[in-house]
Amino acid sequence: MHGVRTTPLKPLARIRRIVLRLVFGVLVxxxxxxxxxxxxxxxxxxxxxxxxxxxxxxxxxxxxxxxPSDVLAARLxxxxxxxxxxxxxxxxTTGGRQPGDNFxxxxxxxxxxxxxxxxEDKVLQVGEGADTLGSLRAVASVAQERSLGTAVIVSDPWxxxxxxxxxxxxxxxxxxSPTRVGPNVQTRETQLYYIKRETAxxxxxxxxxxxxxxxxxxxxxxxx
Numbered sequence: 557m558h559g560v561r562t563t564p565l566k567p568l569a570r571i572r573r574i575v576l577r578l579v580f581g582v583l584v585x586x587x588x589x590x591x592x593x594x595x596x597x598x599x600x601x602x603x604x605x606x607x608x609x610x611x612x613x614x615x616x617x618x619x620x621x622x623x624p625s626d627v628l629a630a631r632l633x634x635x636x637x638x639x640x641x642x643x644x645x646x647x648x649t650t651g652g653r654q655p656g657d658n659f660x661x662x663x664x665x666x667x668x669x670x671x672x673x674x675x676e677d678k679v680l681q682v683g684e685g686a687d688t689l690g691s692l693r694a695v696a697s698v699a700q701e702r703s704l705g706t707a708v709i710v711s712d713p714w715x716x717x718x719x720x721x722x723x724x725x726x727x728x729x730x731x732x733s734p735t736r737v738g739p740n741v742q743t744r745e746t747q748l749y750y751i752k753r754e755t756a757x758x759x760x761x762x763x764x765x766x767x768x769x770x771x772x773x774x775x776x777x778x779x780x
């Protein structure tokens with residue numbers, strides 16, 4: 557009985573098949589990377605670590621002529637709790653000013669904390685940085701000058717992984733204790749939106765080591 561003769565693939569067909577396999581492989585890897593990053597954003601968002609640290613870093617958010625926005629107030633309230641419980645010895649307030657503002661976000665944060673009994677010398681006002689990366693690099697420099705090597709980062713849950721990654725890259729040993737109140741954590745729709753946004757921003761940071769202003773190109777609001 558004679559074997560079945562197969563017709564060899566033509567070179568062009570062979571190349572096409574290889575290209576298709578490569579494209580499929582890249583797509584699968586891309587989906588795994590994006591999915592894995594989104595899972596880590598969600599996973600770290602659930603962590604609330606009250607391990608003692610030298611300083612709590614409050615990441616800046618909007619303020620209105622000296623009055624913290626609801627988002628910023630929620631972060632400050634959480635940091636105040638960490639300080640009162642003896643988890644941290646210092647609180648660093650971060651964030652610069654927008655064009656036309658009379659105050660920096662860092663100034664407003666410090667005023668808010670001092671009014672609630674935190675000694676002025678225990679609040680490190682770092683009114684520099686127009687985004688998360690700039691703020692964390694600035695506060696890391698101040699912390700290192702004061703020999704403060706450990707930090708707990710206070711922000712919204714979905715921001716935790718990216719902020720921690722940036723802080724560690726800036727030379728701090730960092731963990732996270734996010735606020736659980738405020739406009740950014742109220743509904744499942746809000747949570748899903750911020751998980752997607754933070755996933756894109758973190759992937760961009762890991763690739764470029766830069767802030768995520770490029771996310772605007774994907775019709776998402778600019779984030780730090």
